[in-house]
Amino acid sequence: MRFRYQIVLATLLLVLIGFMAQMGLAQGQSPPNTPRQQPTSILFENVRIFDGTSEKLSAPSNVLVVGNKIQTISTASIPTPAEGNVTRINGKGRVLMPGLIDAHTHLFMETTEVDDLMALAASGSPELAFRQLEKNATAMLMRGFTSVxxxxxxxxxxxxxxxTDKVVGREFGLWGR
Structure with missing residues (x-):
């Protein structure tokens, strides 16, 4: 049960980083005469990091993300930048990890209930089918998969x-056939 909560927290943290990255990318696309806003920062405190290469988690650490880039990882306290908004998240010793990659999925068919598929087929509406696809992709992102x-x-x-930012998933690397 405790492991489930760690996975949920890690996924939520990844999603938050994804949203922050989306905000950072949007800032880079401002019109030429528009003053740029200061990058938004997130400070994850008291997290154990799974880096994908080691079999062990890190000691309790702090991670500073500025805009869409990890700026500092340290076991010591990290001073927050004076400029910009800083959001502090106390991880309470939970796990922070990189986004997951699923190299073989079927976003539309795999995660849609059979009854829902039958209803979509009966409706004959491509719009409803697309809405289901959006829902499935967003749910996959919320589970921590940042590339599929x-x-x-x-x-x-x-x-x-x-x-084009019409669907949540700016950091969602979607590869086609």
Whole structure:
């Protein structure tokens, strides 16, 4: 049960980093005469880091993310930047980890209930099918998967929607067929 909570917290932290990265990318696209805002920062305190290469978690650490980049990782306290907004998150010793990658998924078919698929087929509405695809992709991101490769699904319109920020998932690397 405790492991489940660690996974949930890690996923939430990744999602928050994804949203912060999305905000950072949006700032880079400001019109030429618009003053740039200071980057938003997140300070994760008291987290144990799983880096994907070591079998062990780090000692309790602090991680400072500025804009969409990790700026500092330290077991000592990290001074927060004076400029910009700083959000502090106390991890309470839980795990922070990189985003997961699923190299073989079916965003539309795999995660949609059979009854829902039958209802979509009966409706004949591509719009309803696309909404289900959006919902499935967002749910995958919320579970910590920041990159996926859909194997033969109808995902190209979804990729365009994500790329233009019409669907949550700016950090969601979606590879087509």
């Amino acid at each position: 490769r859909d194997m033969a699904g109808p995902v190209f319109e979804l990729k365009k929607a994500i790329d």
